[in-house]
Amino acid sequence: MKKVFKRIGILLLIIFVGIQFIPTTKNESDAVLPSDFIKTFKPPENIKNLLINSCYDCHSNNTKYPLYNKMQPVSGFLESHIKRAKTELNFSEFGDYSNRKKKSKLKSILSQIKDDKMPLPSYMLMHKESILSKSDKLDIEKWLTELEQSTISYE
Amino acid sequence: MAHKKIKYSIIKRRKMKKVILSITIATMILTIACNENKEKVSAELNEETHDHASHDHENTAKTEDRVIEASDMKNPASTEIINAYLQIKNALVTDNKDGAAKEATALLTAFSNFDMTQLTGSQHKEYMEIIDDAKGHAEHIIKSPIDHQREHFEGLSIDINDLIALVGTDKQLYQDFCPMANGGKGAIWLSEIKDIENPFFGNKMLKCGSVQKQIN
Numbered sequence: 001m002k003k004v005f006k007r008i009g010i011l012l013l014i015i016f017v018g019i020q021f022i023p024t025t026k027n028e029s030d031a032v033l034p035s036d037f038i039k040t041f042k043p044p045e046n047i048k049n050l051l052i053n054s055c056y057d058c059h060s061n062n063t064k065y066p067l068y069n070k071m072q073p074v075s076g077f078l079e080s081h082i083k084r085a086k087t088e089l090n091f092s093e094f095g096d097y098s099n100r101k102k103k104s105k106l107k108s109i110l111s112q113i114k115d116d117k118m119p120l121p122s123y124m125l126m127h128k129e130s131i132l133s134k135s136d137k138l139d140i141e142k143w144l145t146e147l148e149q150s151t152i153s154y155e
Numbered sequence: 156m157a158h159k160k161i162k163y164s165i166i167k168r169r170k171m172k173k174v175i176l177s178i179t180i181a182t183m184i185l186t187i188a189c190n191e192n193k194e195k196v197s198a199e200l201n202e203e204t205h206d207h208a209s210h211d212h213e214n215t216a217k218t219e220d221r222v223i224e225a226s227d228m229k230n231p232a233s234t235e236i237i238n239a240y241l242q243i244k245n246a247l248v249t250d251n252k253d254g255a256a257k258e259a260t261a262l263l264t265a266f267s268n269f270d271m272t273q274l275t276g277s278q279h280k281e282y283m284e285i286i287d288d289a290k291g292h293a294e295h296i297i298k299s300p301i302d303h304q305r306e307h308f309e310g311l312s313i314d315i316n317d318l319i320a321l322v323g324t325d326k327q328l329y330q331d332f333c334p335m336a337n338g339g340k341g342a343i344w345l346s347e348i349k350d351i352e353n354p355f356f357g358n359k360m361l362k363c364g365s366v367q368k369q370i371n
Contacts, residue, residue: 098284104291104310111306 019072024079027063027086035095036060047143051091054119054130058085061092066126106148113137229371230323232273235265237326240315241347243296247308247354248361252301255308259296266290274322281321289314305355309342316345319370327371333364343367 032039037060038048057063063082069075089105097105112118113132124131132140239262246254266286274282292311296304316330329346336342336355344354344364351364 098287100284100288100314101291104288107306107310 016072019076022072022076024072024075026065027061027079027082029061029092033061033092033095035093037091037094040095041147043143047140050132050136050140053127054132056091057127057130058082058123059089059091060086061090068126103148106144110141110144110148113140229325231325232270233319233322233324234326235268236262236318237315237324237328237345239265240311240345243308243311244344244346244354245352247301247305248352248357250301250357252304255301255304256297259293262293263290263297266293278321282318285314285318285321289318305336308344308354309337312342312344316343319345324370327369329366330368330370331364332367335360335363345370 034040038051043051058081063078065078069078089109094102094105109118114137119127119130119132239258242258243255243262246252246258266289269286271279271282289311292307292314295307296311299307319328326347329349330343331346331351331353332341332343333353333355334341342355346352349366351362351366353361353363356363
């Protein structure tokens, strides 16, 4: 019985070491695009910091990677997670969205924050700085609502 | 004898732990080396906003109001899209989450079946923007709980309404308005019947709303 456990342990260890060689592409770019949300809309300092700390890791072309990303399978999981997050909303390309899409996305951002769906609880667990306080949320909601109304109207 | 064996296995296990730990540390050190420029970009973002915040104010939130010219074309090409939309609407009226999801899939198919060759250049751009946005809403309706489906149905209704204005339809439709939807800001939807059947609240407030406009 013990032998079996030992073998399983060794096998798992080999797999663990083996998957470290699976390459991942990092979500990092050198330049900030002109279409970047912060560049385009120039939010006040506090809103800007909230966006960078709570949203930009997954929803932009630049992730500030945590230390635990150094290892598989975490890095692979994060890679696919960020990829999906960016197809949903990419702040780096927000300025290039059509006005219709901008408006839709702003509305979705607002409702996700209001309903506590974002930032993800699992993300906040690992990134204390991403947690939005009640007043943070109110600030962000107020500013985004104003922005939503100042962008294109549908009619 | 047995006692010895247990002791031996504990020592062995400890050894294993050590091995695992050292391999873990080794892999971390190996991979840690290639990560220096992460602070750089956020620094750049900081600089950028400071530099520009003072001067180009006119760039803030470009308002690009675009008025879609109402089309009174009796165009049957949009029928499949409109029918799928109306099916989503009817599912939401009856609080049927799975039905709405299924019909949203049909809407995606209808979008890909739409014949774009009849569109002019400027129409084409407008059409692509509407469809891009509407597809996003449909995808969320497919995978979301009903309250979230309804939120996206608000946006989808605007898209379909604009699509009809752009390409026309031969169907008789009613544009309805519910003042309570969209967090009290109000929202429109389209219906094939004159009676009010509210898709944003379903059974909770089935009769809330009024007809704003008749199409055809």
